[in-house]
Structures are given as structure tokens and as C-alpha cells.
Amino acid sequence: MSTYIAPSSAPPGRAASFWPDVGASLVVFLVALPLCVGIAVASGVPAELGVITGVVGGLVVGLLPGSTMQVSGPAAGLTVLVADAVADHGLGALGLIVLGAGLLQVAMGLLRLGRWFRAISPAVVQGMLAGIGLVLVLGQLYPFAGQAQPATTDEKFAGLAGLATSASTTAAGLSGVAVGVLTLTVAALWKRTPLRAVPGMLVAVVVASAVALLLPLPRISVGPLTEVVALVDLGLFDVGVLGAMLTFALVASAESLFSAAAVDRMHSGPRTRYDTELVAQGVGNTLCGVLGALPMTAVIVRSATNVDAGARTRLSRVLHGAWLLLFVVLLPGVLSYVPLAVLAALLVQAGWKLLDPGGVRALFRTDRAEAAVLVLTAGTIVLTDLLTGTVVGLLAAVVKTAWDVSRLTVAVTAHGEDHHHVAVRGNATFLRLPRLLETLEALPHDSRVRVDLSGVRHLDQACGQAIEQWAEQREGVELIHPAADRVN
Structure with a gap:
């Protein structure tokens, strides 16, 4: 990944930064659009809800202080949480859960708790991301092969044998695998071309969708945003919803602030103010909850793209939200040409990056105890749920630390x-x-x-x-x- 380094830590003048920010915003928009839609579909909710979250992340959170270069929107790491919440409480409760999570984030930021997220064991963080990546890849194998994914992790594992048979013997399966593999291949090879400034994910989506025009594959459908907006229903509140609020708030906050630490290493501009950024994320999630949309985090892929594309100020992330809104208002029919298998391929790639096998192997070589905490966290997430796995990982990290200190x-x-x-x-x-x-x-x-x-x-x-x-x-x-x- 190339890294943009700002010429100085002082903010550039408006004239010097305007056009670089416009160019960067277009690149981020082209990366964010398929991800917003794909994450919503993978979460089992209407595609429009992912776009709404992307728009709010740009136009609202993009204007708020905290971080300059981070881009917010729906995150692949939250698909498992959203899918479980919708399965347990219904789509109508999603807005209430996201609203509560946003208010909790605002409270944590005002109480200056943002900096404490930096104290969480890196092994637990890696394990959390690896567990999410495993569940994401496992679920997206089904639409990758032209099938609807089962509701539970157990059913996903149990259906792998049938999935392999279907993928290799049916027209829909063969077509889905072919289109998915083509998507991944184009995205990987495009990075080696002289035109790599154009997002490889966008090129892969366009090429694979064009090839798949005549194939019998299910496709996405994006209608007017106003048709899916559902104002929050406070009457759905119960103990289970409260637990989901806490989980969403903790996971979304951790992902956003870990992303901030990574993005700050990519540029020499202003550093992220963690507590202020946590408040900004909370405001964004509160609004998403009111609108019944997906939860948001600061997203490392879009944020890194923003830096790589030459962004200078927060204008780039604000404009990317404006482009998302204009596209779905003026050209929503274009998305109907994109097969679900193409989006599944992008999310398999995102899940693989979250899994990060190379990082896991490196940790095993340097510190087997830390690696064990990682594997325990990831495995528990896959076998149970995200909250249980993360808590088990944190407890294991505390025990390991106590053992190390007790020499x-x-x-x-x-x-x-x-x-x-x-x-x-x-x-x-x-x-x-x-x-x-x-x-x-x-x-x-x-x-x-x-x-x-x-x-x-x-x-x-x-x-x-x-x-x-x-x-x-x-x-x-x-x-x-x-x-x-x-x-x-």
C-alpha cells in the first residue's frame, strides 16, 4: 500500500487543498459504494440502509472534529453483529439498537473513555477481527456460489458439503463461482497496472458485472432511500436489546479507534483526538439509529484509500458522502446490474484481510502465548458470538498478563x-x-x-x-x- 505523507503538520490552505480533496473524495466514493451495498446485503438488511449509513458517515461525521482523514460508514466487521441482532430482535429493532449504541458512544467520549480503548491487548483485537473475518468468509461463500446463506453459523458449517456439490454441478453455482473468482482476480491484478490509481475494486465490479449480464445470477436491488427509512420505535426496548446496544457500542468504538491509530501512522497531519472522535462516531450512530440504518464505524479500507488518494482535509470525506447521496438519487438502477456473487467476492476479500493469516503466523513465531489468546478469541467468536468471544479473549489476556507479571x-x-x-x-x-x-x-x-x-x-x-x-x-x-x- 502506498502512503501519502502530508508536506507538513500544519493544515494546508483552502486553495491548495480543494482540488486534491475533490479527487480523493471521488476515489473514496467509488470504493465505498459497492462496500456499503455489499455489507448491507451480507447483514441481511435492505441495501439502501448501507447507503444511508455511508451518507451519514460522510455528511455528518465527516464534518465533526476528532479525526481528519478517517472515513466512516458501514463496516464488514459489524455484519455478524447486525445479522444476529436482526435474527434475534427483528429489523424493526435495529434502529433502536443503533440509537442506543450511539448515545453510549457519546457518553463514553464525554467521560473521556476513548483513550482507554488503546489499552486493549493487541492479541484480543487481532482475534476479534480474525473471528469476524472467519464468520464473514464462511457466510459469503454461499452467495459467492449463487446460494442464499444459512441463518446460523452451525447451519453454515453443516451446509458446506452441499454447497461444494452445488457450486460444481449447477448452472447458478458454476456461474457464481466463475464471476466471483473473476472479481477477485481483476481486483488483484489491477494493482500491478499503470492505472492502479483507479480503485481495483471498482474495476473488478464493472468487469465482472459486464461479463455476468447474460448469466442466471441473483442481483442486488436499490430503490429510493425514503422507502426504507423507518423511524426508531422505542417500544421495542427490552433487556436483550440493551445487551445488543452495549455490544454494538463497544465493538464499533474499538474498531473506530483502532482504525484511528492505524490511519494516524499513514500521514503527518493532525493526530486523532480519541475522545472527540468517539463523540463524533456516537453522533453518527445516533442519527443512523433514528433513521433505522446500519451502524457505522471508521473504516480502515476507505480511510487508507482517502490518505493514498491525496486527501488534505476533512472535505474529502464530506464530499464522498455527497457523491453517495447523488448517485443513489440519480442513478439507482445502475446497481441492479451487479450480481450478489460480485459483492460476495468483495466481502470474502474483506474477511480474508480481517483474518490476516500472515499476521497470525508472525505472532505465533514471536509470542505463542499471545497467539494462543488470539486463537482463543477468534475460535470462541466463531463458536458462540462476538461479545462472548471478545470477553473470553479479554479475560485470557488479563490472566496471561498476570502470569507474566508474577515472575x-x-x-x-x-x-x-x-x-x-x-x-x-x-x-x-x-x-x-x-x-x-x-x-x-x-x-x-x-x-x-x-x-x-x-x-x-x-x-x-x-x-x-x-x-x-x-x-x-x-x-x-x-x-x-x-x-x-x-x-x-
């Missing part, structure tokens, strides 16, 4: 047969207590023992009490306690 060495030196010196160094916590007690209890019962704790930096209550009780149960024990100013 303790116990050295036993024998001075003859009846005198032993035990030197304890490091952090004596309950996590290391079994090993410490095993060492102490293995000493000959009739020997004199000196237990030197002067090298202990931290002695928790569990270890302290266990050592005292062990010493009381036998004779000839001398305890050298750690200095009070060294133990915290």
Missing part, C-alpha cells in the same frame, strides 16, 4: 544435611503459590530452614499467609521478610 524464582541451597537456605525473588502472587509451596513442603522436615524474602518486590495476601502457616507448622524456620518500602 518468581525460588532457589534452594543446602548447607549440610540439616540446614537449607531458600531465596525467593520476584513477585509472589497466588498464581505462583502452588510452585512455592511445593518447594517448601519438599524440604526435609527435620532440617533448619531460612526463607529469605528480601528479594520479593510484591507479596500478595495469599502467598504471605501460606508462608506464615507453613512456618508455624514446623520448627527451626527463620523468615527474612521483605522490606516494607519494597513491597507494593
